[in-house]
Every structure is written in C-alpha cells, then in structure tokens.
Amino acid sequence: MSSTMRAFVLTGPRECSVQEVPVPRAVAGEVVVEVERAGVCGTDVEFFTGAMAYLHQGHSAYPMRLGHEWAGTVTEVGEGVDPAWLGRRVMGDTMLGDRTCRRCRRGHQHTCERRQEVGIRGGRAGALAERLAVPAWSLHALSDPVDAVLGALVEPGGNALRAARATGAGAGDRALVLGPGTIGLLTAMFLRAAGAEVHLLGVDSLDFARGLGFANTWTRETLPGSPFDAVVDATGAAGSPALAVELVEPAGRVVYIGLSGQPSSLDTRALVLKDVTAVGVLSGSPGLAETIAAYASGAVDPRPLVAATVGLGDVGAVLAGERIGGAGPKVHIDPRR
Known part of the structure; x- marks a missing residue:
C-alpha cells in the first residue's frame, strides 16, 4: 500500500489544492475508512x-x-478495536467529545467543550480524502439498503430529523420550514413522514421543492395566513x-437550526406573550441511528437532493459556488475519482 494518498487541503481563504498527504494509520481505539462519498455543505463554504x-475563536486553523x-x-x-469492524460499511459522528466531562457522561458529547469535529474543529482531518481515521466508538454501521449516497446524507439527515422531532408536529399539525436548502428539505421530508402538513418558505424559485412533492411552497409575498403550529428556521x-x-x-x-453570519435580533417578549417554545439544534449526533433506519425503510428518500457526484479536483469549484449537475442543493465527492 502506498504511504501517501490524495486529499483536498484548504491552506487559507479561497486557497486550496489536491495534495499528496500521509495515509492515516489506525492508532489505538481508532479505525481507518476508505471514503466512498463525502458531502459538501455550508460549513465547508464558510471555511473556504x-x-x-x-x-476566529481559535477552534480551527x-x-x-x-x-x-x-x-x-x-x-x-x-489496538483495542473489535476486528468485526473490518470490511463493514459505515458513516461516523462528526462530534467527538472527550467522553470524560460531565456533558459527555450525560449523553451530550456533541456539546463537549473540548470536542473535536471531523473536518471542522480541533485539527481532526476530514473526509475529502481517500482515507479517513476516526474513533471506532463514533461509527454507525450502514444496513444493506443504505448505500454510499444515502450514507453520506445521514449526518445532515440526523440534524434534520432532530429539528423535525423538536417541532412535535404530526398528524393534524401544520408546519412551516423557512429555507429550502439541504437541511430545510430534509426537515420537510421528516415532517412529512411524521404525518404533518408541510409548508416551505423561500426567496425565489421553489420548483425543485415542488418536484419533491411539496405543493405548499411560498415566498414571503405569497405566504397564506394559515396558522402554523410549528416553524423551523x-x-x-x-x-x-x-x-x-x-x-x-x-x-x-x-x-432554530440555521446560523446567520451575524447576530440575530429576537424580542423575547414575543416568545413570552405567545407562550412559544423555542429549541436550538446544534448537531445530528443523537439522531444518526434513527436516520439510518428511516433511509433503510424508505420512509425518507433524500437521493434527489444530490445534484452531482464529482472528484476531489472539483471541490474548489464547488466551494466557490460553481453550479455543477442538476437542481438539487447537495454535491457529493467521490475521492477515488
């Protein structure tokens, strides 16, 4: 086996290249994964x-x-990893808590103050590479119906599932999702699977969302005055x-699952006087296993969200906003190309 591999490396704002880097080795407690698909998301664009x-906070560099x-x-x-993991198809949690602090011990490792985040925080290398090293405890096995395309959609799906669950919406409820991007559309899919009447609000063409079967798509000017029992931002x-x-x-x-690049203004008197419950969702970590099950059963099918699958050499163009492929909001990378 070669001692190097190809990886996408970001060296500064809008400075990037595909480089030969050392192949990761499985240290104690960790595994090495041959990456078959990796998604590009808004967080990656912000780093770009x-x-x-x-x-700017010192968590990444x-x-x-x-x-x-x-x-x-x-x-x-x-060392110390069950050899049964060898050859298994997997995806993994992004959030890697220290597993010793109070938050981790209470099951909230995704909020650990000392956490690493794969491809994001703490120097933990990400999956835009031919191989990836991660702790074995962060793995989730993929069942046969969940191929590499679906597997790479589990992480954003876990976020969306948690957002949908946090609304409490089901049969007889009307839910509005603000923002028909990847997370918004996935949230809408999970809400629909739960039996809610789903509405989507965007700022321009919503033809793609309509093509996914969401007939109730609106702009701010066309939004009806119907009551919404839950709203997801x-x-x-x-x-x-x-x-x-x-x-x-x-x-x-x-x-709230979307993040603005600047502080948001919210008058909490409106929350109190309307007796509204507000929930923030940081991570898909607690929802990954359920997301895999939903994909495996066909209750939610996010495949149409993937506009194209390209190689490592195209990552820079994708991050720069170049439109590649179809109308879907998600681009996947196959590092083997």
Missing part, C-alpha cells in the same frame, strides 16, 4: 471564504482538511429567527 467563526458528511468501508482497525438569514416567532401560532414551537 474565511467567514467561519471557529477560525489553516491548513485544514474538510469533510464531515461521509460514508465508506473500514479497512484497518487499531433552516436559513442563514439574520431576520429569520424573529420571523419564525411572528409566524408561529400561540403555544406553538419554533426550532
């Missing part, structure tokens, strides 16, 4: 532009290797958190 807050939505096959196991707009509270019914729920 230099806008990501972690860069260039050079770095991106990629936290991935699927692949275990090719090597380290999956945008990056600073004004959306306040809009969500404005649009939700009294005693309803608002869920």
